[in-house]
Structures are given as C-alpha cells and as structure tokens.
Amino acid sequence: MAMMSMVEAIRDAIDTAMEADERVVVFGEDVGYFGGVFRCTQGLQKKYGKSRVFDTPINESGIIGVAIGMAAYGLRPIAEIQFADYVYPGYDQIVSEAARLRHRSAGDFTAPLVIRMPCGGGIHGGQTHSQSPEALFTHVAGLKVVMPSNPIDAKGLLTAAIEDPDPVIFFEPKRLYNGPFDGHHNRPLKSWKDHPLGDVPAGRHHTPLGKASLLSEGDEVTVLAYGTLVHVALAAVTELGIHADVLDLRTLLPLDLSAIRQSVEKTGRCVIAHEATFTSGFGAELAALVQAECFYSLEAPIERITGWDTPYPHAQEWHYFPGPKRLKAGIRRVLDGTIERVS
Amino acid sequence: MGIFRVLKVNQHGSRREGGRQGVLLFATVSAVSGIGMNSDHANDTVPSPRHLEPRSALELHVPEPLVRPGGKPDFSHVPIPPAGDARRPAEDAPACDIHDLARTVVRVLDENDRAVGPWYGDTGIDTCLKGLHAMMKVRAFDDRMLLAQRQGKCSFYIQCKGEEAIAVGQRLVLEPGDMCFPTYRQPGLLIAQDFPILDLMCQVFSNSKDALHGRQLPVLYSSKAYGFFSLSGNLGTQFVQAVGWAMASAIQGNDRIASAWIGEGSTAESDFHSALVFASVYRPPVILNVVNNQWAISSFQGVSGGESATYAERAHGYGIPSLRVDGNDFLAVHAASRWAERRARANLGPTLIEWLTYRVGPHSTSDDPSQYRPKEENEAWPLGHPIERLKNYLTGGGHWSEEQHEQTRADLEHEVRESAREAETYGTLDSGPMPRVSDMFEGVYADMPDHLKRQRALLGGG
Numbered sequence: 001m002a003m004m005s006m007v008e009a010i011r012d013a014i015d016t017a018m019e020a021d022e023r024v025v026v027f028g029e030d031v032g033y034f035g036g037v038f039r040c041t042q043g044l045q046k047k048y049g050k051s052r053v054f055d056t057p058i059n060e061s062g063i064i065g066v067a068i069g070m071a072a073y074g075l076r077p078i079a080e081i082q083f084a085d086y087v088y089p090g091y092d093q094i095v096s097e098a099a100r101l102r103h104r105s106a107g108d109f110t111a112p113l114v115i116r117m118p119c120g121g122g123i124h125g126g127q128t129h130s131q132s133p134e135a136l137f138t139h140v141a142g143l144k145v146v147m148p149s150n151p152i153d154a155k156g157l158l159t160a161a162i163e164d165p166d167p168v169i170f171f172e173p174k175r176l177y178n179g180p181f182d183g184h185h186n187r188p189l190k191s192w193k194d195h196p197l198g199d200v201p202a203g204r205h206h207t208p209l210g211k212a213s214l215l216s217e218g219d220e221v222t223v224l225a226y227g228t229l230v231h232v233a234l235a236a237v238t239e240l241g242i243h244a245d246v247l248d249l250r251t252l253l254p255l256d257l258s259a260i261r262q263s264v265e266k267t268g269r270c271v272i273a274h275e276a277t278f279t280s281g282f283g284a285e286l287a288a289l290v291q292a293e294c295f296y297s298l299e300a301p302i303e304r305i306t307g308w309d310t311p312y313p314h315a316q317e318w319h320y321f322p323g324p325k326r327l328k329a330g331i332r333r334v335l336d337g338t339i340e341r342v343s
Numbered sequence: 344m345g346i347f348r349v350l351k352v353n354q355h356g357s358r359r360e361g362g363r364q365g366v367l368l369f370a371t372v373s374a375v376s377g378i379g380m381n382s383d384h385a386n387d388t389v390p391s392p393r394h395l396e397p398r399s400a401l402e403l404h405v406p407e408p409l410v411r412p413g414g415k416p417d418f419s420h421v422p423i424p425p426a427g428d429a430r431r432p433a434e435d436a437p438a439c440d441i442h443d444l445a446r447t448v449v450r451v452l453d454e455n456d457r458a459v460g461p462w463y464g465d466t467g468i469d470t471c472l473k474g475l476h477a478m479m480k481v482r483a484f485d486d487r488m489l490l491a492q493r494q495g496k497c498s499f500y501i502q503c504k505g506e507e508a509i510a511v512g513q514r515l516v517l518e519p520g521d522m523c524f525p526t527y528r529q530p531g532l533l534i535a536q537d538f539p540i541l542d543l544m545c546q547v548f549s550n551s552k553d554a555l556h557g558r559q560l561p562v563l564y565s566s567k568a569y570g571f572f573s574l575s576g577n578l579g580t581q582f583v584q585a586v587g588w589a590m591a592s593a594i595q596g597n598d599r600i601a602s603a604w605i606g607e608g609s610t611a612e613s614d615f616h617s618a619l620v621f622a623s624v625y626r627p628p629v630i631l632n633v634v635n636n637q638w639a640i641s642s643f644q645g646v647s648g649g650e651s652a653t654y655a656e657r658a659h660g661y662g663i664p665s666l667r668v669d670g671n672d673f674l675a676v677h678a679a680s681r682w683a684e685r686r687a688r689a690n691l692g693p694t695l696i697e698w699l700t701y702r703v704g705p706h707s708t709s710d711d712p713s714q715y716r717p718k719e720e721n722e723a724w725p726l727g728h729p730i731e732r733l734k735n736y737l738t739g740g741g742h743w744s745e746e747q748h749e750q751t752r753a754d755l756e757h758e759v760r761e762s763a764r765e766a767e768t769y770g771t772l773d774s775g776p777m778p779r780v781s782d783m784f785e786g787v788y789a790d791m792p793d794h795l796k797r798q799r800a801l802l803g804g805g
Contacts, residue, residue: 029639029640029642030640030641030642032405033407033411033641033715034640034641034714034715037640037710039708050403050405050407051402051403051405054403054405055405055406055641055642055646056646057608057611057642057646057647057648058578058579058608058609058611058612058639058647059611059612059613060612060644061615062611085577086577086578089612089613089614113603124498124499124772125560126559126560126563126576127558127559127560127576128560128575128576128577129560129576156484161357215589245745278798279794307793308783308784308795308802309787309795309798310783310784310787310795311558311560311783311787312556313561313782314549314554314557314558314559315549315556315557315558315772315777315778316557316777316778316780316782316783319802320783328613336528
C-alpha cells in the first residue's frame, strides 16, 4: 500500500500492466516524453521505450483508429484523449468501429482497448475543457463506461479495463486528480495523501467492472453518484446530518443494478447526481431503471441534480456545477416528498 | 459498391491462414503475463509469414527532436536559404509549376535586415511603420495579460510572443468584409485594426463588460465587425469552416475572401485535410495559413509529420498552390499574403502558406516548456525576432530610430497599463464583478425553450 494521488494511481495501474504484459502500449497527445498534460504517463516512456509509450499527432480519430488496428492485431492499447471535450473527432471510430467490431465480425475480430480521458469541470476550463460526455457512450451498444472517484478505484478499475476483452471508455474526473473535491470551491484544497481512499494497493490491483461501491450507509435516502459528484454527495449528506446510502456507481456500463435495487428498496427514496447536462443524461437512464425496478418501494419522486442544459460556462462555473447546496436542496425535497420540476 | 467487392474477395481468400500458430504465440505471452484470457481468441490471431527466409525485425519509427532539455539547441533540420533566393511567380501560376516554393523559404529581410529579392516591393514604409506599431502593441498587451494571469486576475492566458508578424502582416492586406478564422495565437488580427484593447482585456478578465458574457476561456475572442470569427478552442475545426465561408462568397458572386488559420500540430486533424479537399474541389477565395511554430505543447513538429515533408507540401496532393515563408520577416509575410490575397480576389482560388516561426513562450500559462525543450532554444532559432528585425530594417533606412522605438514602447506600455487598470474596474475573475449568472441560459438557442426557462428559475440569482 502507498498513498497516491489519482494521477499516481492511474500511472501505477498502467505501469503494472505494462510490466506484466508486453502487449500493453500507451499513446496520445503529449503522453510520451512529457508524460501527458496531467502527468498520468510520466516516466513510462523512459521505462518501456518509445515503441510502447509515444506521442501521437493531434488527431483523435487517428488515435482511436490506430488503437483499434493495434487491438485487432493483438495488442492492448491504452489511448489517451487529452480532454474528453476533444473526443468528438474520434467518435465515429468509437461508435461505428470499436463498439461493433466483435458483433459484426461474429467474434472474428475484437477491439480490447481503453480510451482514457479527463472529464468534468472545476478548473475554470470553459466549454472546451470541462465536459462530461459519458451519456454519449453509455448510449452505444458494445462499449463499457467507467468513471472512478478515488485513487484506489482508479487503479483497480483501470486494471480491469486494460484486461477487459471489450473497448472501455475510462473517464477521469480531472478535479479529483490531485485530491478529493466536494464542491466547496472556496475551501482549501485537500490531498489524497490524507484520505483513506488514497491508500492504493501495490502490484496488480483489480476491481471488477460493474460493481458499485457503498461509501456511506443509511436508511433515509439513496444518492446515486459517480466521479466528482460522489464527494459532493458525501458532503451533502454529512452537512444535512442524515443517514443516507451514497452509492458510487464506478461503472456506468455494465451497471450494478442489484446494488441500486437493494439500496432503494431499503430507503424508498432516490436522488441521482451527475455533472453532465440534465436532458438525456445518464441520470435519465438511472431514474427509469429505479422507477421500473423499485416502483413499489418508492415513497417520493426520484430527483436528479445535474449540470444545467447549457454549454459549460467559464466565469459562471460554480453556478453551473451541481454543488452541495443544490444537492442538499434536492435531497431535502425527496425527504419531504415535495416536487420541483426541472424540465 | 466497394464493400460488396471486399466481401467477395474474402469468400475466396484465406484470412484465417496461420491463425493457429498465432494463438499459440500469444497464449505463451498471456501465460507469462498472468492476464486472464477470455474465450474469444480471435484477437490473438496473426498471419504466419509467407516467406521462410529470415528478415530483420520491424521497428516502429517514433520521431524525436534533435535536442531535449540540457542539450545544445540545434536547428540544423531547418535549412534557411539566403534572403531573396526564392523566386516570385506570377499570381496565376498553376500549383504544379511552383512546387519548389514549398521547400524553400520566401524571405525579404537578409541577415542585416535589408530588404532584398523579388518578393520586395509591395510593402511601403507606411505599412511597415503601421505593422511595427501593431506588433509592439501585441507584445505589450501579451506581457501585461501574462502578468495579470500570474496575479490571479484571469484563469488562463495564451501568448503569441515571437509570432506577431504573421497575423499583423496578413491583416494589413485584408479588407473590411473579409473574414479570418483564427487560432488563439492571432490577436494581431484584431490589434492591427486598432480593435480596443480594453475590450480584449474585459474578455480575458471574464468581467462584467466581457462582450462574450464570461462564457468563453480568455483569448477565445469573437468579433464579426472586425472579421474575426468566434474562436471555439477546439483544434483545427475552423480551418474547414473558412473554406465554407469563402465558398459562400463565391456562391453569392461577392468579392470577399476568407483567411484560415491553423498550427502545424493541428494539421494532423482530419479537419485540415477536409479543408484542403474542399478548397481543391471548389477553388474558393481562401488563404490557408499554417503557422509552423515548431512546438504543439510538448510535441515537436516531427510528431505532426514535419520530418517527411514540409507543411506547404501538404497542398501538392490537392493541387493547391503553396508557399513556405519566413514568418518572422514582416516584409515577407506582407508580400506573400498580398500574393495570396490577389489570387483569391481574382478568382484564382486558394493558396496555402506555411509560416516558419518559433513559439517563444509556453503553450499557455498551464504549460512548462523547460520540461521538454532547451531553455535557450529560442535564441538559437535561425530566423530571429520579428519586431527586432522590422525595427532594424526601418532604422537602417532612416525611417525609424532607437529613440522613437523606445518612446513607442514606453507609450504602448503606458496605454496597456491604463487600459488594464480600467478593465479591472469592471472586474476580474478573481474579485468580480462577473457577468450575470443567469446569462449562461441565454443564447443557447435563439428563443429560450421552456425547459431552460425553468432551469433558470430554479437557479435563481441575477
């Protein structure tokens, strides 16, 4: 075990996988000599050489396209997209190619690759460095979608993603890279070094995809969250002084529906939180599933607390970000059984 | 049609040939690695070699710059021909007749900053003085905003230090009504037109007078009135839009032209190639500018294919005339831009120009170039500094003096400082006041749909 930031945990997962399996290769914009703009691949080129860790041209379609070709050959590529906001030129390669290769070739060819990308706001990145496009990928058959909320899970889930036989979209909430963040942006920065979830196991650490993690336990309400919003949810619950289940979904697809069902059947109330925009966000899928699976247990309408349906603004970032204040109000409404229509 | 033909070939082909051997090979690797194999082994099949004789093992070529931090800067891979060497063809010369101009460097100012050769002549002293003033103003503005970022008054800043001549020089050949599709390193397109720097600063500070209402990152300006298309911040996306804008001018039988901008790193994006193919097919009035400043964050120009061909040569496959020009030479920039502008205006179609320059500063305030390139590399750049060279040209001809230069520098510094002071009275990102919070809901659509009105009401506030 060692105290690590999320950046270090991601690097450690890649390092461990590269050490164990020479098929693992890493590439993306600035990932080689420089080690990535967030330093997730720092030192790896020096250790494993330029043929396994290298810079690519600025072409996301190309990065993902060559990853598919390498994966089809038999390698285990880990492609980095510098910001999730830049993935769109590669979307066709992901949606039409990587996601369907196994199915359309009847298993003749497959694409076991990982596409890592920093997502989410909180760094004043404006509309081109802040987006959370996870729902654009959960909507696509053939992809797995992961978003860890802490260093231990980042390492475990990335290990599972690298070993997975199918393409995995791996979102890294950039505001969590160097410390937990609960949405109180005016408070001093916290470090993972002082956090129990920063104590990362050494060596191969595998966390199965499709398993949620219960980070707070209680019977009054269930909060479903992932990524940065997990920490906002924990803060909101603590500040409200209530007993709530905070379920960190960790993997959006495949989804741990049994953990969700178990919790909501116990609490009878459900709040869903994510940073991405509201309409057709992953929260809509969650709400529909909870409604269908737990209808007879529900004692209040399901509430969704999300980013607004606008581009991510630069100056008004903290009014866009669904912070503890909005989440607490949402939880309060669900506890009181009142409704506030968002859409 | 194509896909059916492929399927037919596959019916008679032997795509599984040698598959078994491949499985065994990788099963061994897998056992060593300890990573569990799933039941689907299809991915692990590789074709067996058709030839039994030994061959040398393949090796991936991964470009690497000649020098890294700690090393002695070396630009031997950028040969610089003498100033005045490159010929000046007629404006209606076909692309195939000027391929040589994509490998040389069009230069006007020589080592002693005297103007020489066939590209000299179009640029009058008044234009040079205007250009010098604009370039110095860009530099003063950059310096001040960099300081403001360090003081926490804005979230982020991007300098264009060392690249001032390119945007300023080109803007001075364009006319009102023409449209530039810039990158974030061309504020010179605005400043050369005396765009109010106060307004630029209010955008950088994301304050209550920010014309973009705090929606965009600093430096991602927009001004239709000044022919400056809204900067998205994504790379390369707007290069092809410039081609579309120019096509529209041709469709409407107008005489307006477009100027597209991209960095050498972003020429790797598919949008660059889309732009070239549309420009090739429809021959719209557009100048396709590739600013080769050697570095895309930490990636040297070899990572975007600069080792194999020049960026100007990219145009050859599309039959588009292209030039490779000294971007730190204001007179060369102005003359080459004028040549391309006349071609566009005369319905002779697009021109691609690669501007050779050097990114003196970091990529942005979030970057630390000492991690990946020698600190002294800027001083070794063989094409010098654009402001210095133009100043020397003008003083050498008796049109300018050290005293005038120093006075202008001081005046601009004062003007910029006073503007920054005024901009700060309208707020900074750090201290406010900022644009209205509810503004984020406006302008998403022309008419706000009900769901956004409800969300705006939920958020509350001003």
